[in-house]
Amino acid sequence: MTRTLFKLFTITFILIMLQISTVQASHPYNPERHIPSIHSSTDGESFCVDVKNTSRVTYTTAMNTLTTVLYNTDDGWDELNNGKISFVGHSSGQNCSDMTSTLLSIYKFRYYVLDNPEDFSGGTSAVIDCSTNCVKRYGPTSVSGHTHYDYGHAYLKHTAISTTTTHTINHETGHLLGLIDGDGTCTPTSIMHSVAYGCTTNPAWPTTADINSVIAESNKS
Numbered sequence: 001m002t003r004t005l006f007k008l009f010t011i012t013f014i015l016i017m018l019q020i021s022t023v024q025a026s027h028p029y030n031p032e033r034h035i036p037s038i039h040s041s042t043d044g045e046s047f048c049v050d051v052k053n054t055s056r057v058t059y060t061t062a063m064n065t066l067t068t069v070l071y072n073t074d075d076g077w078d079e080l081n082n083g084k085i086s087f088v089g090h091s092s093g094q095n096c097s098d099m100t101s102t103l104l105s106i107y108k109f110r111y112y113v114l115d116n117p118e119d120f121s122g123g124t125s126a127v128i129d130c131s132t133n134c135v136k137r138y139g140p141t142s143v144s145g146h147t148h149y150d151y152g153h154a155y156l157k158h159t160a161i162s163t164t165t166t167h168t169i170n171h172e173t174g175h176l177l178g179l180i181d182g183d184g185t186c187t188p189t190s191i192m193h194s195v196a197y198g199c200t201t202n203p204a205w206p207t208t209a210d211i212n213s214v215i216a217e218s219n220k221s
């Protein structure tokens with residue numbers, strides 16, 4: 001009897017360990033919703049920035065901060081998977097909302113810097129239901145189990161720019177690359193498993209689990 005129990009325990013233990021190692025392979029919450037350029041080696045992850053709804057940071061500061069974070073190939077999202085993920089910032093100094101529709105259509109990753117995200121509509125009624133930062137995706141198309149979006153907005157509070165909060169910028173960008181928030185589970189460590197979702201740290205940069213998830217997703221088609 002004891003021996004049978006021991007075997008059962010051993011098998012259960014092995015099964016649990018197997019499950020843990022599967023979970024640790026990648027960020028577990030990937031809903032396959034993303035900007036489709038992640039599948040392409042030729043289409044970059046083109047981004048623009050918009051500071052028209054904040055008086056706290058300038059366009060130049062915002063663009064410099066974003067490029068500092070998004071062009072970091074050592075720690076960040078850039079140049080993953082042999083360049084399938086490759087961020088390219090708008091270089092002519094225009095806010096996203098000042099562009100012609102033709103020009104704007106190039107930029108699928110759009111970063112809006114706001115005094116407060118709730119104030120985007122002018123403060124009379126909130127158009128986004130998050131209190132600090134969030135993303136919105138537009139133009140969904142279902143493609144063999146993925147949902148591709150024409151473009152996405154990441155709303156950043158001005159402090160994320162003025163203090164170069166790499167966690168926030170990388171977290172919101174993670175959403176546009178296909179990752180979703182944590183559900184209180186903190187393993188594996190993930191840029192998506194923030195303090196706001198019950199975990200103890202806000203990683204500054206995507207973790208190995210996050211990178212693995214995005215690479216796996218970009219290899220699907």
Ligand SMILES: [Zn+2]
Nearest residue numbers: 036039146148
């Ligand atoms: Zn896809």
Ligand SMILES: [Zn+2]
Nearest residue numbers: 171175180181
């Ligand atoms: Zn989030």
